Amino acid sequence: MTAPIETLEFQSEARQLLQLMIHSIYSNKDTFLRELVSNASDALDKLRLEAFRDKELQADTSDLHVAIEIDSEQRTLTVRDNGIGMSRDEVISLIGTIAKSGTAEFLRKLKESQDAAASQELIGQFGVGFYASFMVADKVTLVTRKAGSDEGVRWESEGAGTYTIEPVADAPQGTAVTLHLKPVDAEDQLFDYTSAAKVREIVKRYSDFLTWPIRMAAEPTEEGAEPTVETVNSMKALWARASSEVTEQEYTEFYKHISHDWNDPLETVRFQAEGTFEYQALLFIPSRAPMDLFMRERKRGVQLYVKRVFIMDDCEALMPEYLRFVKGVVDAADLSLNVSREILQQDRQIQLIRKRLVKRVLSTVKSLDAEKYGTFWKEFGRAVKEGLLDDFDNREAILEICSFESTHDADKPTRLAQYVERMKEGQEHIYYLTGESRTAIENSPHLEAFQAKGFEVLVLTDPIDEMWVDAVPGFEGKQFQSIAKGQVDLDENQDEEQKAEFAGLLTWMGSALEEHVKEVRLSSRLTTSPACIVGDSHDMTPTLEKMYRAMGQQLPQIKRILELNPGHPLVAGLRAAHAERPEDERLPETAELIYGMALLAEGGELGDPSRFVKLLANRLEQSL
Known part of the structure; x- marks a missing residue:
């Protein structure tokens, strides 16, 4: 009995993104092929690693490669790999649903963007992977079989909000994505992806460095000759090549491959360590902060290889949290291929590599020219400052790059x-x-x-x-x-005689306001205001106190200090009134008003706003 074809709906955000791609005016449509080839390369990496870890895995790893096939008559382009493949559930979760952090934020910004140039910039900033296929195709068919599984899956969609999915009995291992290409206008020949020369040019530009062979049918040398297959990329790992052999364009495309960022990197950091343990590193500082930089579910870390063998994405052990935006590759010579994330956290070599990577990144930022540094700090400054709390060893170096x-x-x-x-x-x-x-x-x-x-x-x-x-x-x-905590001695003229004159007022106000403040004293930090509130040297600031309380922390009441400006007419008048009429019932109200005004002046919140307003209204009424 033939299994039925199911029709399922895309998740709402995926549906919106599909419509965006279908109607996109993004000029650099060539990048769809880079995204598909990059996905295929990742699938090959994952299969090789899984086969190493699971010796029982029934998978063919003898000739791992990517193949690109063009059918100009049918106007189709297929990107095929024999990598890890996907199960039915993985197809639904990876393609039918967008799990990438920041998607909703991306779509919100796109809706708010009215002009075409800004929309293109946002599309480029986000990077849309598989969905970019719908910029050039009006139908996409995907056939996949997970390595070790007997049954494959066919997925198909025209991008209209739904897709079909069905089992396939004879699917080969890996994944094949077939694009049914849109018609090409006579004026739009630049985007004819049935042209083998065009496809080769895109592969060389974007994917030449991939370590897996990318194969295509060779151009026939003579009419009637048997078609042959050729490898169209050099397959040389960029970090393993001499720096003189690598162009800035190649570095840029490699960065875009590993980061899925469509912007150029701000800076490239490359170095090699030799001696007791050897490794090569190729790191990139992005020019734009990712949308998920401050989201909890974000991924961070650089890619880890051992002797050119891919081990893992997002190796957190190699890069601290405050440098989570750094992308790149570290290729170590002496680690085990069967290393886990847990082992990496304790590995001495990894810790030493991490220490050197951090120092190199910080020194690179320090040496950036003024324009690049301005961009860096605007995009990543808030994240970098987290290192002042977490990274004691590099604290001085972090301070040196802070603005x-x-x-x-x-x-x-x-x-x-x-x-x-x-x-x-x-x-x-x-x-x-x-x-x-x-x-x-x-x-x-x-x-x-x-x-x-x-x-x-x-x-x-x-x-x-x-x-x-x-x-x-x-x-x-x-x-x-x-300047809002502790004693600040800026007034060389504040003499002992003045302190003696105000001693009685300070003692009385301290008693009258003891519910609110721990002390009342004269200030040297005021010139025009009558009073201000300050904390003791080691007190928590009101803002920090508010942050902790918002997180559910139970804190004792923190009383602060009220400082008076002895040169202000209100304070001088209150001192005279207290000396003449110490029993006047209005004096405590005046003290309370001064405290409330000082609290409001620093942006604080009154404990009893209605009482403050009532006292102020009464005093204004008496002045009329």
Whole structure:
């Protein structure tokens, strides 16, 4: 009995992406072939590795290759491999559903994009793999059989939102993708993929470095001659070739092959280690952050080979979390082929390789020219700063490549070395202030005296900044100092007589506000505001406290310090009123209002907003 053909629907995001490809105006349609050949190469890698690990696997590995077949009469192009293949469930999950992180975000951005150029850029940024076939084909047929299985699967779709799937009894091992090509306009001959010369040119440009042979029918030398098959790629691993033999274009295409990024890399990092253990590395720093850079389910790490044999994608043991955007290949000479992810975490050689890779990446970033560095920091700066918490050994090197906004130049971030060069004579600290936005920080009362006296302050607005500043002691011998924490002595003129004048007020206000603050004292950081709230040197910042509470952490109440500006008329008037009328019932309300205003000025939240509004309304009414 013949098994029925099932008709299934694509997942909604896959359906949207299919429509995008079908109606795409993306100019570089040639990349569909790169994607299919890349998938075929991956399938061959996986079969060789699986056959090594599973000696019982019933699979033919004697002649692993990719074949490209053209039928100009039927207008079909087939990319065939004899690799690992897919089961029915794998076909549905890998093709009928898009599991790639960031797809929904990609589609949202595409909908928001109104002009064609921006749409093309987004298509190129995302990289759409198998779905790119629908840019050039109006029907795609896939026949596959998983290595070790007896039954194959046929999948077919015209991209209209559904696909058919059925079992196939006599399918060969591996996967064959057949594209039923769209008609070609007379003006569009550049995109005629039934031309063998065109296909060869694409393979040489995009896939020459693949280590598996890519075979095509050779051009006949004379009429009536028997057709022969030739290998159209050089099959030389890029990292194994002398650097003088590799062009920038080849590096770029190799990067796109392993990263599935359609943008050129920002920088290429290549080196070779010899001695007690040998390895070669070819790494790339992307020019664009992937959409899933800050998603939990993202994959990271570089590809691991042992003596040219592919071992695994995304080898996390070779690259730390904060450099998760780095792509590339490491080929080790002395590791076991049968190595697992768990073993890699403990392997001494892997740990030493990782240490050298990290140092090389950081030194490469440090040496980038100004334009490339600006791009790098804009795209990956937030991720890199995570290393200040995680990588103690390289902390100084990470600080050297960090940039921060500062009060020196609102339009241009500064590196710490530049900040240190500009420090005022006698300045011992690198001053900073954390906050939710630059605007909030620039309007903060904490900044007043520093701006008035010409001290540069780092403006730190990333959530990660709240954490690393407490963990990192300093840079080049200069300690980091929050201008919103601890004592700041900027007022050389604040004398003992003034402190004595305000002693009574400070004691009384400390008692009146003891529910809210741990201390009331005079400030040297204020010039125009009456008061501000500061933390003790080792207190958690309000923003960090809010982050922990949002994550469900139970924290004790953290009381902070209220600082008063002795030169402000409101504070001076309150001191005089307290000295003359200490029993006046309105004085505690004034103290409460001053505290509330200081809290609001730093972007804090009032404990009882309605009471504050009532007190303020009453006081305004009395002033009329």
